[in-house]
Amino acid sequence: MIFSLIRFSMRTPYVVFSVMSLLLASFFNIAQAKSSSNLLELPAVDSDLANKSVLMAITPTNDAILAVGERGHIIKWQNNNNWQQQQSPVSVAITDVTILSDGSKIAVGHDGVILKVASDSTAWRTVFTGKEITSLTIEQLKKQQEILQQLLLKTQDEDELEALTYQLDDLAFAIKDNQIELKSGPNKPLLSVTRTSNDILFASGAYGILLSSKDTGETWKLVSNQLDNPDSFHLNAVIATSDDQLYIVGENGTGFHSTDVGQTWSVMALPYSGSLFGIIANTVNVLPPSIGDNIATDDNNATDDNNPTNSTQLVAFGLQGNILISLDGGGHWQHKKLPSSTSLLGGNFSKQGKVYLVGHGGLIVSFDPENPSSLNIKKHPSGAAFSSVLVKDNALILAGQFGISQWPLKEEE
Template identity: 35%
Template sequence: MLRCLVSRAIKRGLVVISIGISLHVGAADRLHVPALQSGKAVDGLLLDVTYIGSRLVVVGDRGVILLSDDQGQTWRQANSPVSVMLTGLWFIDDKIGWAVGHDGVILKTLDGGENWTLQLEGKQLNSLRIAQFQTLVDAGGDSAVPDLPLDELELYLDDALIAEEEGPTQPFLDVWFSTPQEGWVLGAYGLLLKTTDGGEHWSIYSHRLPNPDRFHLNAILATRDGLFIAGEAGMLFRSLDQGEQWEALDSPYDGSFFALAEYQNHLLALGLRGHLFISSDNGDSWDQISLATDASLTSGASVENKLMLAGLGGLVLSGEGLQALSVKSSADRRGWSAVAATLDSWVLVGEKGIKRLSIATGEVQP
């Protein structure tokens, strides 16, 4: 059983609730062994999907990356340089994109997902953390976070040293870029990194979040009003200056959040056991939306006034408006980790591959 749940709930491992990252034997090998080409990849564990231009891109277990140029009717496998689980995707345009995953992996493509290069892996991540926190400790603090005590930075350094002993094991769980140069990745144990050169170099921002317990960070979302992060234990963070300074928001509950979504200029936070919350004031306050399900919610997408939410146990909720969501579950109860919208379909990926549903009718498409 995979031991790292979803952060869009299955996304980080399916079935287990809470990210329990285990030490992986052979992690270094998987970092440098290309993903196996397999005709069965389309039916395996898939964790994220995005639609860019006219192409669908999907990532999943064992380094699998899939492409479709016909709205998801047929799929082919792209070249992937790693065999680790890939958990998140973001494209800035129809050519340039990034994928993140376990063992500190960050991949980049310049050709719409056909080919990928390894930008960062776990050993480099561990060295980066040690070097940056050692520099900050030696300097007596970080001027960007003047209220952060020195002993807290020393704890971050201790954590980095322990991580180096454990090896390249820490996963990234989500990624977002604002431009081809500036972007963010986040993950387990409060990992937060920023780049200003398209991923060639990264800086650690973990200590800039008010997250002293190092709760896992599961999702990042940009709106026109700010940048938001959601994590376990009800953690919600907001930045109003493109990520330089972060504040913790008052959370509406103590359970984990697995995803964030925007719907008709409202912010949605998706969590455990059917917990769905909406904010109409940029995260200052939240109201719960009652749903006829106790399945954990993992992902959301919208097209105009139509909304789709996906979750564990085969759960899909769709409709026009939050008060008019119909609840369906697939007969095999396979969990969904992510959903994206194409021209006419919702494309769901998860525990046993891919499913397409008509946006207009909700019916399964071949």
């Protein structure tokens, strides 16, 4: 297949195309399988090489690492000699995964698929597909159509009449396109999934798709219309912070922020207009500047002004080595660019607050977000494209083009 790591940067009819794509020998096998059967109904094939296949996202569990990737592969991994493939009901690429507070897990992927598994099971089940996305989209478009038709009947202004007529024409075309898609089958991928502290879920994807679930992923609602995204730019990543702030980044420098668990969203003014493929967050305690000079000797004299406050550090990354850094939860941003034009696809914070980013060509970048000028740039000897990274036991766990690998960390890294 074409290895895209499921990150969009261009308008494409299907997710297996990307400017970062690498051609793998299995492409023709996948294409043939796609034409002969519905991959949403074809369970993933058990493979002794699943841990070496393209893996797109990893997340830690209590005793292992959960990895998801191409061909519907879902893997519980301790090391490359100790891993187990779990039962996946689909053969489409799985792009991201998250774990709920009760231990159940949610994964998202191509063709709008959403999978779920209980904490005590390894047999995943399908709870949602792109067919539902298309149906929900048609439903929303028809509601908009009804509203505009009512306005058209009430208005007498010629300019308003003309504008409403154009909008209704656009809606009619959009409804027709989605009705065609409903017959031909889903083709819009989900690219990212996250949860809040009380297990409200959000999944984002291509063409501006945003879904939410308030019942631990059993049912989903289309909430794309809550975003100011009239061009339906791809939403490549959605994250929730420890204090339930929500952030989305995507195509064309798109960025959104919610402070009320997704009820409303504001547009982030980002200093970069290219594609962003991911965003990571770290909440830190910040001491007031005067705390060292104004220490209360009596508890009754202490003030709230002297108490540490939480601050959210954000790092967004993407096309051609562009990095955006905020130390105040997205209020202000600093734009950094790598010396090379290598794209960055995944990232994470260490427990010590250090940033690790990974990307094409084995690229591994690390830095202190408060001192981003001191970038440490390394290259993995495999030269593989990496899409996800975890920091564990003085090593990086890397997932990407050739499965999972480990990179020992030195003190200076």
